[in-house]
Structure formats: C-alpha cells, structure tokens
Amino acid sequence: MSNSEYADKRLKKIRNRIQSACRAAGRDESSVRLIGASKKQNAELVSYFAEHGLTDIGENYLQEAITKQGELADPTLCWHFIGHVQSNKTKTIATHFSWVHGVDRFKIAQRLAAQNPHREPIRLLLQLNIDAEPSKNGVLEPQAPALCAQILELQGIDLRGFMLIPKLRNTEPEKRAVFARARELLERTNQRYGCQLDTLSMGMSADLEAAIAEGSTMVRVGTDLFGERLPNS
Numbered sequence: 001m002s003n004s005e006y007a008d009k010r011l012k013k014i015r016n017r018i019q020s021a022c023r024a025a026g027r028d029e030s031s032v033r034l035i036g037a038s039k040k041q042n043a044e045l046v047s048y049f050a051e052h053g054l055t056d057i058g059e060n061y062l063q064e065a066i067t068k069q070g071e072l073a074d075p076t077l078c079w080h081f082i083g084h085v086q087s088n089k090t091k092t093i094a095t096h097f098s099w100v101h102g103v104d105r106f107k108i109a110q111r112l113a114a115q116n117p118h119r120e121p122i123r124l125l126l127q128l129n130i131d132a133e134p135s136k137n138g139v140l141e142p143q144a145p146a147l148c149a150q151i152l153e154l155q156g157i158d159l160r161g162f163m164l165i166p167k168l169r170n171t172e173p174e175k176r177a178v179f180a181r182a183r184e185l186l187e188r189t190n191q192r193y194g195c196q197l198d199t200l201s202m203g204m205s206a207d208l209e210a211a212i213a214e215g216s217t218m219v220r221v222g223t224d225l226f227g228e229r230l231p232n233s
Ligand SMILES: *Cc1c(COP(=O)(O)O)cnc(C)c1O
Pocket: 037, 039, 060, 082, 083, 165, 204, 205, 206, 220, 221, 222, 223, 224
C-alpha cells in the first residue's frame, strides 16, 4: 500500500468512527473537529494525510513542530499546540500556532496575549486536571471558572473552552462520566459569567466515542490515525 493509500484509508476509518459516534448522539458530524495528533510522526507522512483532507494538526513539542511546519509549508493547515506551555516558550507558541490547548495558569495566558504578533486572537483552551492527579498539568475543576473569567478579560486571546486528558478507564459509562463533568463545568462557567465558551477538546484514539457522546467538539487522534509513533530517540 502506498503512503497515500494508507493515509486515505486511516483517515476514512477515523472519520467513520466520528460519524457513527455523532449519529448515535444525535449530533451533526460537522460539530466535531478532527485534530491529527502528530507528535513523533514525520512531516512526509503528515503531508499525505493533509492531501486527503486533514487540516488540523496538533503538536506537543515546540521544536519538532516548528521543523515540521517548515517542511510542510502548507498555508491551509491549522496548527494546534497540545503540549504543556512553558512560560519561556510563549512567544514562539504565539507566533506559530492558531490554537493553544494546554494553558493552566493566568500568567501563561497573559504572556500569550501580550506576545501575540498577529491581528487574529489566539484561540485558547484551559487544560483541566479532571482527575486531580498530582503529577499532571491542568487546573483543578473548582478553580477553573474563576480562571476563565480572568482570562476572558485579556485582549489578543479568544478563550474558547477546555481541554482534558482523563485517566484511562475501562468501561464506556466510566469514560462518559468524566467527559460529562467537563461539559457540565463548561455550562456552569457560561452561566456564571455570561460567556459563550463553545469548545471541548476531549477524546483520543481510545475514547473518542465516549467524548463525542458527551459533547466533545475536538478529538485529538494520534495512534489510530497515523499509526504507532516512532520510539523515543
Ligand atoms: C499524543 C496525544 C494525543 C493522541 O493520543 P493517541 O492515543 O495516540 O490518539 C492526544 N492529545 C494529546 C495532548 C497528546 O499528547
């Protein structure tokens, strides 16, 4: 199978999964955006997926992402930073990405806002530490609404919602329950502050169906789209 056929087949398979999940939830397929999580996948492979219509690319590692952006040089692609944002990297991230999913402190949002060199605001998602895991990044649920209110005041930033990476769960009801909590938190935040946050970046290869059932609007898919990642070098 050629790279092009491979990309076409894998992309169709994921789109079918998204379509079935949307149908089961009574949702329109266009309400879920597919982000190709392409860390440790090379630019050439990604280019075949782009050829077959993948337009949203999510990257975790800044240097790898910038190299890939240069190699792909495709102005139609929309780049999402889905890794953790360190404060000394905000300027580069603001320059190179349309969406930033991994923000969990006001200071980071403030720096991205101040350093955004573009006229367009940066779309930003607050990362939730939904399972309150001490080793994980993200803001805890009780603190999230007030942090949203603070970030909403910033110019140059368009806060759109939440991103989360829950712990692995075995059953469909358990997977759905954690995603439902994120959706409810978004609804409560909108009610409390009169805002219109509309984005839930949740669901990956193993749990995109459960995430879509609970209102996900962006699924970030790596392994089941591109294949196994290259081992750590
Ligand atoms: C790697 C990664 C993904 C994709 O994970 P898969 O299980 O390979 O689909 C999604 N989101 C983030 C933040 C990631 O780091």
